[in-house]
Amino acid sequence: MSSAVSGSRSDVGQTAEDDGHSKSPRARAVLEQFYVYLEAKYQSARRALPPDDGTADAARLHIAEGLTDIRNRLDEKRSWPKARLIEQLLSTVIADEQLPAELDYWLVEAKAIESPYATEITAWKATAGLPGTLSEHKEYLREAIRNLIAEVQWFKLQRYHYEKSRSRFVKFSSWMFVGIFAVIIFVLFSGLMLDDFVMRPIAKFTEWIGLGNDGVIRNYGIVTAVVFGLFGASYGVLNSLSTSSGSTDTELADTVYTLRSLFTRLLIGTGGALIIYFFFESGVLSGAIIPDLKELAFIKIDLFAIEQAGNGAAKPVIEANQIKGGPDLYVPNSELSLLMVWSTLAGFSENIVSTILSRAEAQEAASAKKGGQGGAAG
Secondary structure (H helix, E strand, O other), X not given: OHHHHHHXXXXXXXXXXXXXXXXXXXXXXXXXXXXXHHHHHHHHHHHOOOOXXXXXXXXXXXHHHHHHHXXXXXXXXXXXXXXXXXXXXXXXXXXXXXXXXXXXXXXXXXXXXXXXXXXXXXXXXXXXXXXXXXXXXHHHHHHHHHHHHHHHHHHHHHHHHHHHHXXXXXXXXXXXXXXXXXXXXXXXXXOOOOHHHHHHHHHHHHOOOXXXXXXXXXXXXXXXXXXXXXXXXXXXXXXXXXXXXXXXXXXXXXXXXXXXXXXHHHHXXXXXXXXXXXXXXXXXXXXXXXXXXXXXXXXXXXXXXXXXXXXXXEEEOOOHHHOOOOOEEEEEOHHHXXXXXXXXXXXXXXXXXXXXXXXXXXXXXXXXXXXXXXXXXX
């Protein structure tokens, strides 16, 4: 019964424990349940204590003192560090006949975390001749159980702190992604967005956007490259966190799952998007999927303007010269959409930049080779 209770604690306790003073209702409930298990093990050990026959048996006195110490600790203010210590101390007062079963349980727990010590103890147990030789090995069994408990507890604690650091990082990264996405939605695709109240003030404030008289809002691509580079980088971070690695390396967590690491990744993504933008601006690359930065624009659509199609059905009017003064919807044209896609990809994957560099290098080499052949022919 003790093994079953301990097993349930091993599964959920490591996700609820904190510094020992958590105010979370779930953490308190799990801690209370674990103390119920510890109390049960204590009572079992106390009942197994041989009666005092007045002979001052040293082994019995040792167990009795251990039980008194455990009782005092159980009555103290409860916390996870204290509970883990009590769990270890209980291994010193287990009845001799319960030692093999207790060892088997902790061997299963230790093998689950791939403990080398568990492999060593398993090999020893196979040749020890238990339970027939229990009296010869009981002290060694107690020491082995204590060591296995310590290994399992340490692993659980390491995993808990690793997952806690990772959870904080995921939470902050998610809010960062939502914030960037909200900026994109509001500024670039804000649906019913009145020209006078939103777009004109933004244009005047940033000085990156100029308003023409043809119903098209001009956009300097560097702003788009930065925003969508950040968007791609934040999406890349969340994508990498979509599955748990199962690691327990707290040093790795302290290095990877930090704000410094997050901002570094965002800066790398933004830098990649800017490099892509400057490549497009230089004209080194060309092709159907390469945006023309001179034609970046938002097309303004009047949601209330309609015209009659050839079959008499009504359809929205999207041409700028047909705007009739209704609420305005701004959508990117094809060139701006291409830049958004490229910037997002550059922010998401650092390999995009190296691929672009390789392509530019190949184009340059091909042009040089073609020029060399033309000169030779002349």
